[in-house]
Amino acid sequence: MNGLNLLDDQKKFRLGMEIFLNPPEFSVGTTPSEVIFGEDKMKLIHYIPIVEKPHPIPILIVYALVNRYYILDLQPDKSVIKKLLEEGFDVYVIDWGYPSGADRYLTLDDYVNGYLNNSVDKIMELSGVENITLLGVCQGGTFSVMYAALHPEKVKNLVTLVAPVDFDTDKGILNIWAKTLDVDKIVDYYGIVPGDFLNSAFLLLDPFRLMIDKYVGMFDRIEYNPDDTTCQLRNEDYIKNFLRMEKWIFDSPDQAGETFRQFMKDCYQNNLLIKNEMKLNGKKINLKNITMPLLNVMAEFDHLVPTDTSKSLNEAVSSSDKETLVFPTGHIGIFVGSKSQKEVCPKISLWLKPRSLLNGKTEEKTVQAYVELPEPAEEKTKEQRKNNRRSKVNKK
């Protein structure tokens, strides 16, 4: 019996290797979209609405500079963006791009008052509205908070998703580490801070699980059941999901040095934002200027942005209409975990819908172009894939 189990493990490993040797095609960010505006390396992406009359107030998703926005549209059945479209929203997202040496002097002000502000203006122009909903994710949530405080007239609703604003905590390892970093030396040497430098810090958070157990677990989850014809498909689906996540985790853009310098020093080291002492281009960011409805969404088991770093926001703003949602999930699970589609997105939608109407009006706008989202493309058969042995990644 024991010997048979060992043999099964070997078979599972062999099967896993066979799948890797004939890698399945996988894609990320497949929800139909178009680039409607660009500035330097930043692109503003508009997702094609899938209802005839979307809610009038569009949503702009602001993602972090670390990693890429497509975690919100990782695959059709794990897509926050697709879910929002299905709920009838008009959705935009900022793709910050991959900064290069020429971008080392870009400041936080350039990102918030430049790229983000210009994107908001463009959406308002195209939608014919006077303000929009900002949905800031992680560091993008921090940017959104800064923006909402500086340009409150352009933000109708503010939704923050696992966004840190109060950095003075010892519950997050990153918060502890950041305090001892000599940020000036890092920026002065690198100029553009390598994404791999940050990735190595993320891996160090739990090195054994992230560098060993994750890969052991991948092979362990392979099913070996020669009598089950659907088993192979389930295995391939599992590997595809694994590879999508693996791609996202290590798709880490480098960071514009001056932006990294100010973010680390003002936020992580001196915690100026929550104290209303942080400045962008000489202008103080006063969180009391935030008067619009606020939805602050957190993940209970977030090891990167502990809830302590997010919950202070509700107290710091002047909004009378404010709500907090905490889900029993982690920092990434909130986008791609089982609760994301079933609980997180529906609750955000429920909160947003009555607040996404034009002031004093209840009519919804009609868009000229909308599409019905296709069913996920039929996966190629094993035979077809064998003819195309090289892994091909369709990256937007």
Next chain:
Amino acid sequence: MSESDGLSMEKSGFESTREFFDMWLKVYNATTGRLVEMPAIGPAREKSEKMMKGFSTFVNLYAAGMDSSSNFQSVFMDAMHKVQEKTATDMEGEISPEKYKDFYNIWMETYSETFKEFLKTGHFASDMGKLNSHLMDFQKYNREMLEENYLKPMNLPTKTEIDEINKELYILKKTVKELSRQIKELKENK
């Protein structure tokens, strides 16, 4: 080496290495370290002074690296002892695949938790901060030497020069954007 020399061979190999290194560092700082910090003189004083400073930069990095390695080694030993304690009785008798799996799970859980505990201490953060700082100093020094001794004599562009151009470009783009914005505003107000 005897106990009277301050080194104990009863301790683990790494602790002895650490003690030896600490002693070496003291001797270095009192002797060679002082020599390399001496002001240079003569026609090539600028270059030689910069080059000599590289020794200190490297020694600082090496010392910080030793501190970090030593701490990691202690945590490894601690985790290993914990695994031994947890598995001492379980691993007796016939070794089955289930037992291998159990051992792996215990090993993973113990190492992961022990390291996570260590990594969230201020002590580790401080060590990592120092190591990183010395690494940046060392890398910066190497690049300066590369620029000074190879790129400039060969009339090749240096990173410093490229950064200067990047800065000019950034300021220029920002000015153009601001002027474009002002022109647009003026047009709209007409």
